[in-house]
Amino acid sequence: MEDEFKRNPPPLPYEPGTVRLFLPLEALKATHRLLRIAGGRESGVMWYGTKDANGNGTVCYVVSPRQQMRWGNYHVSAEALAEVVHRVPEGWKPLAQVHSHPGKWVEHSSYDDEMVSSHRILSLVFPSYGRKTRGFLHGVGVHEWQNGYWHRLDPDSAKKRICPSDGEVRVEDMR
Template identity: 30%
Template sequence: MSVHRLTELPELPARGRLIVSEGVLPPTRAAIQASSTNSRPDEGLVLWLGRNIENTSLVLACAIPRTTHDWGRVHVDEAAVGTAASAARAHGLGVIAQVHSHPGKDTRHSDGDDELVLLPYESMFSLVIADYGLGSVHPAGGAGLHQFQDGRWIKVANHDAFIVVPHLLGGGL
C-alpha cells in the first residue's frame, strides 16, 4: 500500500542526529500497536519527549496522547499535545519528535502527515513505522525518518542520523 502523496518529498541528509534511549522503544511500539477499532489495527501515534542540544535531538521518554484513528489515518488534537507538552516541561523536557504508523510498507510521509504535525519546528524529526507498528523502528530496517527543514518536511537520506543508545549494565562503558 502506498501513501497518498501528490507533492514532492525531497530526500536529503538530516541536519543533526536523533538519539533515542533504548527504553523508549518498547512503550512506543506497544502504544502504536494497541491502536485499533473493532479488533482491526489502525494507525497509532506517540510523541517523543526530550531535549534539543545544538544539532542533536535526545529522546528520553514518550507520551501516549489521546488520538482518534481509523483505517488510513490517526489524529491528535491540540489539547492532547498541550497536555503532553505540559507533562514534559514538568521534567525539563519538550515534545521533540512524533512517531506514527502506516498500514503498509510505505513509510514516507503522506501529504496529510506533512500538514497534520502540530507545531513543527526547524529540525524536528518524525518517524513512520510500517505495518501498524510491526515494522522496524530503525530507518536502516525500513522505518521512514523525516525532518522539518526550511519550512517543509523531507525524508532523511542518511540512516546514521538515527542512533539508539542501549542500556548499559555493570559498567559496560
C-alpha cells in the same frame, strides 16, 4: 487511503543535517508497543527529551496523546496535545512525532504534512501498524522539515541522524 494524498516533489534538494537524536532501545520498544496497542489502526506517539548545546537530542519520554485512531489516519486535537505538553518536565523539548501506517508505505501524505505539530522536530512513520521490524529503524520513514518541505531521509542519512543508545525512559499512554 492516505497514499492517495501524494505530495508535490520538493522545491529544493535535501541538504543532510548533522544534529543527532539518541534513542534508547527502551524508547523504541515502548513506541512499537504503543503503536501496536491500537490494533489495525494508525496511531501517534510523541518523543520528548533533553537537548545538548549543539542541538543533539536524547529521548527520555514516550507518550501517546489522546487521539482518534482509524485504519487509514489518526488525529490529535490541539487540546490533547496541550495535555501532553503540560506533563512534560521543565527543560525537556519536543524531539519527534511518530505515527504508524498500515503497510510498508512510509512516505508522508499531504495529511501528514499538516499533522506534524512542529517544523523543528523529526517525523517518523513506522510501517505495519508498528509491528517489529528486522533491525533498528528498518523500513521506518524519517522525515525532516527543510526549505518548506518535509523531506524523507534516505536510509544512510536516517542512520546517521538517529542513534541507538541506553537510558531510562518514561512511558505514558493517554489514549
